[in-house]
Each structure stands twice: as structure tokens, then as C-alpha cells.
Amino acid sequence: MRLRHDRSAFSSDTSGAGRAAQMIRVGQAVQRIHPTTFLFAARALRDMGDGFVAVLLPVYLLALGFAPLQVGIIATASLLGSALLTMGVGFLGVRCGHRQLLFAAASLMVATGVAFAVVNDYALLLVIAFAGTINPSAGSVSVFVPLEHAVLTREVTDAARTRIFARYSLVGALAAAAGGLASTTPDLVASAGIDQLTGIKAMFVLYAFLGLLGGFLYGQIPQRRPTAASGTATALGPSRKIVFKLAALFSLDAFAGGFVVQSLLALWLFETFNLSLAEAGLFFFWSGVLSAFSFPVAAWLSRHIGLINTMVFTHIPSSLALMLAALAPTLPLALALLLIRAALSQMDVPTRSSYVMAVVTEAERPAAASFTSVPRSLAAAASPALAGALFAASFRAWPLLICGVLNIMYDLLLLMQFPAPQGARGTVMQPPLALPRCSKSAGPQEARARGQVRPYDGRSNQKPGAGSATRSKRAQSDEGSAGVVTGGQRAAPPWPDLRFARPRG
DSSP: OHHHHHHHHHHHHHHHHHHHHHHHHHHHHHHHSOHHHHHHHHHHHHHHHHHHHHHHHHHHHHHTTOOHHHHHHHHHHHHHHHHHHHHHHHHHTTTSOHHHHHHHHHHHHHHHHHHHHHOOOHHHHHHHHHHSOOOTTOSSOSTHHHHHHHHHHHHSOSTTHHHHHHHHHHHHHHHHHHHHHHTTHHHHHHTTTOOHHHHHHHHHHHHHHHHHHHHHHHTTSOOOOOOHHHHHSOSSOTTHHHHHHHHHHHHHHHHHHGGGOHHHHHHHHHHHHOOOHHHHHHHHHHHHHHHHHHHHHHHHHHHHHOHHHHHHHHHHHHHHHHHHHHTOSSHHHHHHHHHHHHHHHTTHHHHHHHHHHHSSOGGGHHHHHHHHHHHHHHHHHHHHHHHHHHHHTTOTTHHHHHHHHHHHHHHHHHHHHSOOOGGGGTSOOOOOEEEEOOOTTSOHHHHHHTTOEEEEOSOOSSOTTOSTTOOOHHHHHHHHHTTOEETTEEOOOSSOOTTSOOOOO
16 A cells, blocks of 8 residues: 555656656747747737727727817827837936846736726826826837837847837838728627727726737836846947937928828728728728838848938938828828838838848947837827827818928938948948047947048958957948938948949949
């Protein structure tokens, strides 16, 4: 009998050891998953929620009895609150772990969805929109964005940065398209006897649930403690001038885009052409699909004409299509022009993100992403209220026209301030190479940001870029093709960009 007891104890110990070994294997399998996979999945869930909320928000507020002007004010409060949250994240990101901040933002998303589902009072909704994560633009204006950009840049090589940002944007856009299609759910369940308002409230609960799943995925990202250099350095150091100049230009673009955030564009379609919720959801689905597949095209295009040229020469045609849509006499023509705009207008998203990460040091990246996102959010927060006032005054086409004109101004100013190098224009490249003349305490990127650049005479035995701050040739040429301008002058890349060179003879 004692022998039988010993055998059962042995089998129990064996089964316990088996379960422990199985848990270890599962943990090792999770560790083998690249951190960007968790980030992409969390981005997909978040953008899916933003996709259907952006379409349902004006419908929900109008169903509660609010006017178009009040809808615009809600959108303004939401974007303004996102700007302030993003500013705080920019300062905390230098000292705190990105995983904790992302988890806190996901928790705020859960609270926002639950609050919108149970609150009907306009003043309380205004406060929730300001303090929460509701995103009427269904785009890159969010407290999550600078943190995700910093994590992505940290986890990939410089050479792969633009390609990874394009995939990141592709995943988000496809998820937002699916979210736009999901916005038709309240109309579909209405046939089952469920009130449309109740269906919209259920979608806000789903938004909260997606935030809960996103928080779990953010928790799987490896914790990277800030390095000693980044912990003691200022938020923005040698790249301050470039970041501020980019932030000013991006603010003009965001102010223009605020006139046609997705919620207001849906409102324009509802009031101008009496579009139904199901038809609007289908349109925004295909619009999101076109935007999604424009991101890989943008990455491919940037390798041939440079980041700045990709941003500018795809943005201008999209602005013209938007202005023509504002004057379109029929719904099919307006939708066709808006789909053309959707296929072109978002090509600057991955290229813009990659460009910002390329021109700053590693310690500055969270702050740079925040300082370029915060002015965008602040500028975008001002225009929805103005657009709502124009809608209320029956000037429905004016927001789209103003957006198009301001966007073209932004593109021309960006091209003037950061012109692409000669090689990116298809002409003969500059033959001299350039090396940063850096002190012992300054890396090549910091010296380049200060404008301390000297030509390479070809007589040095040391390879360009050798030392503690060595960078890959492809990364340096990527920055050169982007048209990096630092210290008030152009800093030539330390290696020739052979992608633009033409064979002699």
C-alpha cells in the first residue's frame, strides 16, 4: 500500500514537472516572437476601434440630439486632449519604460469606451473626449503613436526602418478599413429589433474590449530600461532645430487635415448626399483598403526618389482630388474623387515617421516623435470646431476646399525647406564624400546635427563611419536620399548613394 502511495506521488511529481516544462516551452515560444509582431497586433486592434468610432461618433451625437457645431467641438476637445497626453508621454518616455506607458494608454482606452457607452450628457461627453482616447480622425493623431514609433525604431535596424514603418502603417490602415466596415453593425442589428442607439453603445463597449486586448499585447513587449545616456540627457539635444522646423511644417498639414477628419467627412456625406450609415461604412472600408496598400508603394517609391519627394509629390494630387470632390455635383463622382485621395493622401505617413527618426539621435527619438506629434494634435484640434461652424452655416464645401489649399501650401514649404539631394532628382550625384568632424564626446550624427561636416579627401585609411558610432552604409544613404538638412546646411552622406547613380559611358 505504501508502494502504491509512492507511485502516485511520483506520478504527481512527474505530471507537475511536465506542466512546468510545458509552461517553459510556451514562454520560450513567446520570447521567440519578434516584439514588432505584438506591436503590429496591438496597432491593428486599436485602429479597428478607431475606424468604427470615427464613423459612429457623429451619428451617435446627432442621435442624442446635438447639433453639427457641437459635434465639431467634441472632435476638437478629443484632439486637444490627445495633444496634451502626447506631450506628457514625450517627457516621460525619456525616463520611463515604453511598455508601462503603452499599457497605461490601453487602460485609458478601456475607460473611454465604457464611459461613452453609459454617458448621454453633453458636458460629460466633452470631458471624456478631452481626457480619453476617442480619435475622430482614425489616423496617426493619438497618444499611442510616439511610444509605438520609439519602440519600432528601437527594435529594428536603421536600414529596415522605412520598410517596417510602411508595414506598421499598412496593418493599421487595413484594421481601420475593417473598423469602417464594422460601423455598419448598428444598422444590421436594427433588423433584429435592436435600436440603433443601443447598437452604437454596444460598439463603444467593443472599443473598450479592444483596448483590453491591446493592453495584453503591449505587456508582451520586452522591457528596455532607458540607457544612462538617455536618462541624463535632455529630451531634445543636438537635433532640436530640425525637430522644431519639422514640427511647424507638420502642424500646418495637421491643421488642414482637421477640417476633414473622418468624423467630419462622414458628416459631410450624410448632410450633402443623405448617405446612409451602411453606405458610409462600405465607402470608408474601401477608402481604408486603398490607403493601406499605398504604404508599401510609398516605401518602394522612397527608395527611388527619396523620402521628401515621396511625401510631396503624392500629397499634392490628393489635395487636388479633395478640392474637386467638394465641388462634385453627384455622389458617385464625389466618392470616386475621395477614393483617389485615399489612395494618395497617406503615402507621407510612413515616410514622415521614418524621416523624423532618421534625423535625430537614439536618445532623442521618443521626444522627437512626441514633439512632432504634439503640435500636429494641437493644430488639428483647432480646425474641427471651425469646420463644424461652417457646416452649421451651410457652407459645407468650404472645409474641404480649405483643407486642400493648406495642404498644397504645406507640401511646397516642405520641399523648399528640405529639398531632396541632386541624386534623388535623377541628375549627376555630387562626387565628394562627407565625414562628420566630431569630438571625442560627440557621435557622427550629433556632429552632423551641429553642422560640423568636412569633405572626405580619400587619403584616410579609416573607413568612413568607423568607430563607436558606426552606422550601416544603407542607413546613411537612406538619410542622404531623404534630403537631411542639419545645422542650417546640407550634410552629405558619408557614402555615395548608388541607387541614384547612372553607369558611365
